[in-house]
Amino acid sequence: MDQALLEAAVARMLGPGGDVQGLKRLTGGANMESWSFDRDGQGYVLRRAPSAEMMAGRAYSHDVEAALIRLAHSHGVMAPEVLGELEPSDGLGSGYLMRRVEGTADPRILLDGPAPELLDQLARELARIHEIPLTDLPSGLPQSDAGELVEALAARFEAHGGDRPVMALALRWLRDHLPSPAQRVLLHGDFRIGNLMADDRGLTAVLDWELAHIGDRHQDLAYGCINSWRFGRIDRPAFGMGQFEELFVAYERESRIAVEPARFRFWLVYSTLWWGLTCLEMAEIWRSGRDRSLERVVIGRRASETEADLLMLLEEDAPESERRAVDLPQSPIVRRQGEPSQEELFEAVSEWIEQDLKPQLSGRDRFQANVALNALGMLKREGALPFDRTLSDDLLAGRATLATPGLLARLKRETLAKLAADQPKYSALHAARARWSA
Structure with a gap:
């Protein structure tokens, strides 16, 4: 962030005043940047996209978003107070300035x-x-x-390979349970x-x-x-x-x-699948070069969270005979002698970040160090990936269902194996193991 450009933009929006102080980028925010600062004893946050590429795929501009927040604020919603919008001449991209809220x-x-x-x-x-x-x-x-949104998910699923059976199962369920308008x-x-x-x-x-x-x-x-x-x-x-x-x-x-509980359940399944596909989309954004941030690519591996969640949401629709407990084998720990293994090298780098580097960091840098540790852990635990285009096609077409003998048990084993590699601390991993294990 160029502080001189920021000070000029703030002066245009708020009028003459003192210098910007305490400028820092807030943690999180894979899609947009948020910058906090003080001026003349008041706190502010600038929400912005520094480039047009970061706005690609957005349904509307920051001007519309700012107008909506102003409207919500005027109707008593606890939305931030918007004070002004960036202009192209500011040289800071697109976005808007808000009064900072404490909390x-x-x-x-x-x-x-x-x-x-x-x-x-x-x-x-x-x-x-x-x-x-x-x-x-x-x-x-x-x-x-609802129907158009589900078909939009189906198109995104296909664009990302169409080879994840649990997501295909969820898509088929959504198509079969569309709510009335x-x-x-x-x-x-x-x-x-x-x-x-x-x-x-x-x-x-x-x-x-x-x-x-x-x-x-x-x-x-x-x-x-x-x-x-x-x-x-x-x-x-x-x-x-x-x-x-x-x-x-x-x-x-x-x-x-x-x-309405049934309508709520539909949107719970929909939202879980939507987030899983959005995670995969994060990886595509990284590959395209639009955003090469570490956080962006690591979020791509959170899709496995949603597959476990979807199975837990949908298994109640399976016949009782298919909901029996299954064997969930644990990966053995392999010890070796001689030169360090790939796993040991990942462990060494992780320890360096955790013990030597992270204690010296704060704010967003510390957050990014945690993201890096997560990425190294995923690589260390990488295993066979349960992708199957043929089974996904069969599920979408209804040729395979939760009533297909042995299918639910297979999906449980494969989904938990993938989740254990990607997000071993995710709550559904432990809950599903307790619910599903023999």
């Missing part, structure tokens, strides 16, 4: 000891967002239809832990509006409940904070509209 978005802090009323506050914010009149929305927001409302689109700020008194801000669109309110309710966004709290399915029934009751109290 934390760190999932570990929010979920280790959430404020008692935080889940109720999330339900309240969703209800407020869904009540914003569609006639007030800025032009350019896409509208979603629902009332259309404004959706935040990315309402989840990680995009919500809170302090010890509760919610302070709803962030990251770049996926907002118009659709079924149940999509917003379900999205933040997928297991990847619970950050290890697999026993608390509602945003990692409570049970579904608690969320449903709170949302109905705030919106005066009852949640």
Whole structure:
């Protein structure tokens, strides 16, 4: 970030004032950059895409996003206060300036000891967002239809090889369980832990509006409940904070509209698959050169999380005879003598990062060191990958189903083997082993 350019842009938006101080990039944010700074005793955050390539594939511009956040703020949603937008002449890309909100978005802090009323506050914010009149929305927001969204997932699945049987199984299930049309409302689109700020008194801000669109309110309710966004709290399915029934009751109290469990389940499966395909898309973005960040490519290996989650969501539809316990062999630990093995070299580099390098780092650099450690761990554990185009095609066509003898057991073994290599600390790995093992 060029501080001189930033100071000029801020002066244009806010008027003359002091210098920018304490400029730092915030951790996280694989899609956009967020920069925090102070000026004249006030805190600000600049949200930006430094290049046009980073905006590729976006449904609308930052100007539309900023207008939407302003609208939500005016309707009482705890959205940040937008103060101005970047212009091409600023030389900083596209984006907008917000007043900084205090609190934390760190999932570990929010979920280790959430404020008692935080889940109720999330339900309240969703209800407020869904009540914003569609006639007030800025032009350019896409509208979603369940059938069209599922077929869009199918196209993405094919573009990424079409060879992952669990994803094919989920696609077929979604096609077979399309809900009837629902009332259309404004959706935040990315309402989840990680995009919500809170302090010890509760919610302070709803962030990251770049996926907002118009659709079924149940999509917003379900999205933040997928297991990847619970950050290890697999026993608390509602945003990692409570049970579904608690969320449903709170949302109905705030919106005066009852949640439909079957419709919610559809969007839970959809959102889980969507995130898995989005992970694969991250890898393609890295390969293309649009963004060669370490974080981007490592997220690509999180797709295996969603495959385990999908099996756990869908196995209840299998015949009882196919839901029996299965053998889940553990990979033996191989010790060797002589020159160091590939695994030992990975271990040595990991120890250097963990023990020597990381203690000297802070902020985003420390975050990136953790990402590097995750990447090395994946390489160290790399094993056979359970990809099968023929079986995927059979599942999509309905020639193979959860009633096919032995199929569910095979998918369980292969999925957990892949997950153990990619994300050995992921909550579903331990939960699935306990549920499925003989």
